[in-house]
Amino acid sequence: MARQWTLGQKIAGSLALPVTLSVAIGAVSIYTLRSVVASKDRVISVNGPLLADAERLHFHLEQKSAADRAFFLTRGNEFIDQMRAARGEFAAVIERLKRNVGSDEERRLVDAIERTEAEHQQALDQVVALRRTAISIESVGRAFDEHVLPKREQVSASIGAFVTREEQFLGEARNASSETASFAITFMSILVAVLVVFAILIALALTRSLSRQIGGAVGQVQSSSAELQAAANQQATGAKEQATAMNEITTTISELLASSRQIAESARQVAKIAEQTAAAARAGGGTVHNAHDSIAGIRRQVDLVVDHMLELGKKSQQIGAVLDVVSELAEQTNILAINATIEAAGAGEAGKRFAVVADEIRKLADRVAGYAKEIRTLIDDVRSAVNTTVMATETGSKAVDTGAAQFGAVTSVFKQIAGLVGTTTEAAREIELSTKQQTSAVEQVNAAVANVAKTTKETEASSGQTLQTASQLATLSRELLRLVKPQANGATHGA
Numbered sequence: 001m002a003r004q005w006t007l008g009q010k011i012a013g014s015l016a017l018p019v020t021l022s023v024a025i026g027a028v029s030i031y032t033l034r035s036v037v038a039s040k041d042r043v044i045s046v047n048g049p050l051l052a053d054a055e056r057l058h059f060h061l062e063q064k065s066a067a068d069r070a071f072f073l074t075r076g077n078e079f080i081d082q083m084r085a086a087r088g089e090f091a092a093v094i095e096r097l098k099r100n101v102g103s104d105e106e107r108r109l110v111d112a113i114e115r116t117e118a119e120h121q122q123a124l125d126q127v128v129a130l131r132r133t134a135i136s137i138e139s140v141g142r143a144f145d146e147h148v149l150p151k152r153e154q155v156s157a158s159i160g161a162f163v164t165r166e167e168q169f170l171g172e173a174r175n176a177s178s179e180t181a182s183f184a185i186t187f188m189s190i191l192v193a194v195l196v197v198f199a200i201l202i203a204l205a206l207t208r209s210l211s212r213q214i215g216g217a218v219g220q221v222q223s224s225s226a227e228l229q230a231a232a233n234q235q236a237t238g239a240k241e242q243a244t245a246m247n248e249i250t251t252t253i254s255e256l257l258a259s260s261r262q263i264a265e266s267a268r269q270v271a272k273i274a275e276q277t278a279a280a281a282r283a284g285g286g287t288v289h290n291a292h293d294s295i296a297g298i299r300r301q302v303d304l305v306v307d308h309m310l311e312l313g314k315k316s317q318q319i320g321a322v323l324d325v326v327s328e329l330a331e332q333t334n335i336l337a338i339n340a341t342i343e344a345a346g347a348g349e350a351g352k353r354f355a356v357v358a359d360e361i362r363k364l365a366d367r368v369a370g371y372a373k374e375i376r377t378l379i380d381d382v383r384s385a386v387n388t389t390v391m392a393t394e395t396g397s398k399a400v401d402t403g404a405a406q407f408g409a410v411t412s413v414f415k416q417i418a419g420l421v422g423t424t425t426e427a428a429r430e431i432e433l434s435t436k437q438q439t440s441a442v443e444q445v446n447a448a449v450a451n452v453a454k455t456t457k458e459t460e461a462s463s464g465q466t467l468q469t470a471s472q473l474a475t476l477s478r479e480l481l482r483l484v485k486p487q488a489n490g491a492t493h494g495a
Contacts, residue, residue, distance in 0.1 A: 025191045050100060051170075053093050054163045057113065060090040061155055068124055068148070072131055072140060080128070090117060097162075109165055113158040120151035226474060233467060235459075246453040253446045257439070264435035271432050274425035281418040289411055295404045302397045309386045309393070316379045316386070323372050323379070330369035337362030 063086035071079035094117075097110045127148055131140050337358045344355030 022195070025188050025195075050097065050106075050166050051163060053097050053100075054159055054166065056093050057090060057159050058156070060086050060093065061117075061152070061159070064090065064124075065152060068128070071128065072137075072144065075131060083124075087117075087121060105165065106162070109158065109162040113155065113162060116151065116154040116158045120148065120155050123147040123151045235466070246456050250446075250450060250453050257443060257446050261439055264432060264439050268432050271425060271429050278418055278422055278425055285411055285415060285418060292404060292408065292411065295400050299397060299400045299404070302393050302400065306390055306393050306397075309390045313383055313386045316383045320376060320379055323376050327369055327372045330365045330372060333365035334362055334369070337365060 064083050067079045067083035067086060070076065071083065094110065094114050097113075098107070101107050101110060127140060127144050130143055340358035341355050341362070344351030344358055347354070
């Protein structure tokens, strides 16, 4: 039995081959690019430095030749040092070339350069030795032309051969990179063409297979969406009627809840006013009681003032008796002073001092007598004021007794008011409690009805959404069927 592929498996299978070819193209591209980059890197990092070192060899050879010519002309030792320095730089470049060359042929060419340079130096040393002797310059020149110049030409030829070989390597690397790039371009063009052909074939096969599979599924979806649309219509109609009924019930219960809350608020206000009235009555009773206590305290203070005034009268009488004694003592002292003055006058010169003292005593006695009279006058005034105060205090005490009796009656009235207000407060509290219980019950009913109404609205919304989804599904199934099988859709509309 043949295996039935799903839609996802078909799409995945159709995409697997193009992806594989794309990966192959990418791999070839990467390989080609790496090859070209490797050739370029070799040219930059190997062949380029080798050619530069070959040019340095030419330069150092020219330096050494210039130094030996200068020595032959002048026989200066400084030119020998320059020649040795140039030869040392030449030897350093040779060592670097030995390290960097990669082929046997390159090593052979470098060895030839080193060997010819050594022969050149040997011939040059011989000519230098001749120049140090007394031989003529013409003989030295002939020796130089015969032995040194040919060796120098050999060194230049060896360096030129190395440069020619490196340039040949450079051209070969360039040609290899070009060939690699051309091969990559050709291969990728072939792969792209193959990929396009396979994509077209796979698209055709996939389109036919998917059209058959999706067409069958769309037919089933279309019939199911029609049934779902009919059921959603019925459900939406019933949900709408139920929502209308629940809205009416919710409105009625909301009005009842508002009335219950208003009654509860009125009862709470009555209870609050009654509590405030009771508190005011209690405060008034307390105030009257405090005033009664204050009047009783005033009564006690008035009695205490009367007692103090009477005591003050007694003390003033005692002070008057003491002043009588003081006045009598002052009169006697005055008489004694007068007698002492008379006796001092009779004593002559010996009694003058005593006479002065006696005179002063007399004056003091007169002053004491004067002060005693003034104090007696003040005591009489105090005694008169005390009598007047005692009489006024007795009158005030009688008025306080009358006020205390009236405050007692007011206190009794406030107690009766507080009792009546307490009864009113209890009744208001009972009304408030009953109304609160009724309000709580109505709120619970309202919450339950609200939940039911919410559920009904959600059901209505869900029914509408289901109906909308069913309509969209039916429309979508028709559109999809028209896209997949346009000829079938045209036949259906024609029928």
